[in-house]
Amino acid sequence: MEQRGPWTRHGGTMPYHTPHFQVHRDEVTGPDGRRGDYDWVQAPDQVRVAALVDGQILLVEQYHYLAGALWQLPGGSVDPDDDDTLTAARRELAEETGYRGGTWTGHGSLHPLPGLTDCRVHLWRVDQPTSGPAATEPSEADLRTLRVPLPEAVAAIREGRLRCAPSAALVLSLTG
Numbered sequence: 549m550e551q552r553g554p555w556t557r558h559g560g561t562m563p564y565h566t567p568h569f570q571v572h573r574d575e576v577t578g579p580d581g582r583r584g585d586y587d588w589v590q591a592p593d594q595v596r597v598a599a600l601v602d603g604q605i606l607l608v609e610q611y612h613y614l615a616g617a618l619w620q621l622p623g624g625s626v627d628p629d630d631d632d633t634l635t636a637a638r639r640e641l642a643e644e645t646g647y648r649g650g651t652w653t654g655h656g657s658l659h660p661l662p663g664l665t666d667c668r669v670h671l672w673r674v675d676q677p678t679s680g681p682a683a684t685e686p687s688e689a690d691l692r693t694l695r696v697p698l699p700e701a702v703a704a705i706r707e708g709r710l711r712c713a714p715s716a717a718l719v720l721s722l723t724g
Contacts, residue, residue, distance in 0.1 A: 650677035
């Protein structure tokens with residue numbers, strides 16, 4: 549038995565798993581005292597990078613299988629062999645956009661879907677990275693890098709073009 553705040557976990561199973569995520573079904577007693585099941589997904593932590601180059605921010609445009617076409621900040625999964633989230637952020641920025649180096653600053657992390665997954669998205673800012681060749685993965689064949697002024701990125705959030713929640717939170721944090 550494990551206590552998690554007002555919740556008590558009595559045990560659990562993993563009814564489904566892939567190399568990318570696991571589905572858990574925990575037997576719990578909730579804050580209301582009733583016993584039941586709590587289903588949740590365990591997935592790798594993610595990173596998003598706000599790269600600022602000559603007064604513009606780098607965005608990527610890509611069609612996502614579940615969400616459709618959208619703008620977002622470069623990013624991806626924190627791999628098990630990454631030393632830390634900064635290593636993942638640097639790798640993802642270089643792979644998706646070709647930009648490297650610069651001055652890096654951490655902006656904390658978010659839980660994008662706290663009722664469904666314990667996955668966090670770690671937010672990073674890099675100022676003045678230098679351009680180089682991208683090395684996108686085959687699944688990113690349609691990925692396109694955009695350089696837009698920060699006010700245009702903010703407008704894209706309001707207009708629904710930039711719909712990735714952690715990307716939107718990081719972009720908005722840069723304006724205040």
